[in-house]
Amino acid sequence: MTVFFYLLDGISAFFKTFGVELLFLVAMLIFSVLIAGVLAPLGALSWWAGWARRKGNAAGGEATEAETEAEALVPPVILAQPVDTTRPVEHFIVYLSGIADISATFLQAIELGYVNALEEALPSAHIIDDIFAFSVTNVGLTEEDRMGRFWHWMKQINSRPGKAAVFSRIAINGRNMLQVAVSADSRYGPVFNYGTANTIFQNVIEAGYVPGSGMPVTLIGYSGGGQVGLASAQYLKPALDGPLQVISVGGVMSDSAGIDAADEIIHLDSKLDPIQALGDYLFPRRWPLARSSRWNRALASGKLRRIDMGPMLHSGPQGYFGPDAVLADGRSHRDATVALTVELINSFRARTVKR
Numbered sequence: 001m002t003v004f005f006y007l008l009d010g011i012s013a014f015f016k017t018f019g020v021e022l023l024f025l026v027a028m029l030i031f032s033v034l035i036a037g038v039l040a041p042l043g044a045l046s047w048w049a050g051w052a053r054r055k056g057n058a059a060g061g062e063a064t065e066a067e068t069e070a071e072a073l074v075p076p077v078i079l080a081q082p083v084d085t086t087r088p089v090e091h092f093i094v095y096l097s098g099i100a101d102i103s104a105t106f107l108q109a110i111e112l113g114y115v116n117a118l119e120e121a122l123p124s125a126h127i128i129d130d131i132f133a134f135s136v137t138n139v140g141l142t143e144e145d146r147m148g149r150f151w152h153w154m155k156q157i158n159s160r161p162g163k164a165a166v167f168s169r170i171a172i173n174g175r176n177m178l179q180v181a182v183s184a185d186s187r188y189g190p191v192f193n194y195g196t197a198n199t200i201f202q203n204v205i206e207a208g209y210v211p212g213s214g215m216p217v218t219l220i221g222y223s224g225g226g227q228v229g230l231a232s233a234q235y236l237k238p239a240l241d242g243p244l245q246v247i248s249v250g251g252v253m254s255d256s257a258g259i260d261a262a263d264e265i266i267h268l269d270s271k272l273d274p275i276q277a278l279g280d281y282l283f284p285r286r287w288p289l290a291r292s293s294r295w296n297r298a299l300a301s302g303k304l305r306r307i308d309m310g311p312m313l314h315s316g317p318q319g320y321f322g323p324d325a326v327l328a329d330g331r332s333h334r335d336a337t338v339a340l341t342v343e344l345i346n347s348f349r350a351r352t353v354k355r
Contacts, residue, residue, distance in 0.1 A: 091125040091216050091349050092204050093118070096133040098223030098250075098315070099176035100169065102155055103140020104132040110334075111222065114321040117338045122345065128203050133221070133228040134179040136195030141172070180224040183231045184254035184283070193258070196228055197235035209240070216243040216349050220341065222321075223275065223314065226251015230265065233258030243352035247344060249337065250276040250314050255285035259294040263352065265304040266344055268320065268337070275314040309337065 095115055097107060107115065107129060115129050132140050141151035151172070158168040182192050204217060217240055221229030226248035234257040237244045246258070248267045252275060259265060269276045280286055285293035291300075298304035312333050313319045322333035331339070 088124060089126045089208065089215075090353075091122065091218065091345060092207065092209050093122070093125050093127045093218045093220060093345070094131065094200055094204065094229070095127060095129040096131060096219065096221040096225030096229050097129075098225055099134070099173045099180065100223075100315075101132060101134065101176065101225075102151065102172060103142055104130045104138055105140070110316075110319070110321045110323070113323055114334055114338060117334060118341060121338060121342045125345070126207050128207055131199055131203060133196060133225045134176040136192050136199075138199045141175070176224055180227050180252065183227050184256070189231060189256075193228075193231040193256075194235050197232035197239070200232055200236055201239050204240075211239065212241040214242050214352075214354055216245060216352050218245040218247060218345050218348065220247045220249065221251050222249045224252060226267075226276075227253045227256070230258045230262070231256040233262040234260075237261040237263075243348070245345070245348045247341060248276075249320050249341075252276060252279045252282075254279070254283045255290075255293045255295040257294070259298050259304065263303075264348055265298060267304065267306045268309050268340065269306055270309045270312040270314075270320075272311050273314040307340065309333075309340070312337075 095111075095118075097111055100108060115127060119125075119127050132138050135141075142148050142155055144151065154168045154171050157164050158172065159165075179192070182188050183196075200219070205211075209215065209217070217236075219229035219233065219236075221227070226246075230246050230248065230251070230253050233244055233246055237258075238261070244262050246262045246265045248265070250269060250273050251267060253267070267276075283295075284290060286295045288296070290296055295304065299306075309320060310327055312322070312325075316322070318325045318333070320333060320337045325333045327333065327336055329336075
């Protein structure tokens with residue numbers, strides 16, 4: 001009984017300190033996380049069954065068992081937008097955002113700065129950044145049929161100052177983190193990863209990519225986007241019929257089948273980033289004891305490389321994309337990450353493109 005009274009006192013103190021609104025938000029947060037946990041794999045399964053719509057389509061369309069093969073990824077019949085032929089393109093880059101993302105049209109300012117810097121440093125590359133990595137249908141949270149209003153409300157709260165914004169970020173990050181778990185799951189992952197690979201493939205085709213042309217494609221996945229990018233490589237690589245590079249920026253990645261498919265995998269990490277380090281502990285097949293796993297075989301062969309970025313945090317001003325935080329050599333975190341990314345991309349293209 002004493003514990004019960006302590007619990008009541010704690011709830012009462014919380015209520016008096018933070019007020020009704022925050023207490024309500026906490027309850028909504030717990031409820032939304034529980035619901036999201038139940039629904040996480042169902043989104044991919046409903047799309048596979050043809051019940052869910054894909055962004056830009058009136059209906060999801062029927063999917064057959066044969067579509068589990070990578071060759072089932074086919075170009076769209078009609079290009080969604082005209083291809084810019086005035087600028088020669090030598091490389092296609094797809095950027096997949098982290099778990100704070102809410103839609104294909106949204107990028108945090110700090111991520112947008114990184115993408116813009118890449119575009120400036122790589123004038124011959126075409127960068128695609130309008131893919132929502134945490135939906136098999138590429139439909140953003142605020143665009144969902146059933147939960148769209150709730151996530152729109154969370155987005156509004158997130159943009160306001162105060163304690164309530166913290167709970168909004170936890171809800172959005174938690175929901176997307178569950179989708180990362182689905183991608184890494186051996187049961188539901190193949191369906192989810194096939195769907196995201198299809199989204200990526202359609203977007204590069206619409207941007208002018210020609211399968212079999214030999215033009216390299218690089219997937220850059222930040223945080224949870226690293227897992228989605230790596231896992232989609234299993235289906236994307238055969239469909240592109242060209243060189244495929246995966247760059248993870250603080251990514252949390254499993255021992256995915258995409259490791260075998262990709263031509264090169266680079267994992268940018270930091271000892272001060274505990275989020276990316278979760279992958280070392282959460283996925284047993286990444287443990288050093290699992291020497292025969294895809295991850296450890298790729299590390300041993302040099303196909304997968306880990307590069308320490310120095311004293312960088314996972315996100316925020318001190319993170320990999322921080323424009324103001326400065327390293328010992330005088331470069332900002334963003335400049336250092338951009339410079340290394342550009343070097344890796346140019347090196348990969350030089351080694352894989354046939355002259």
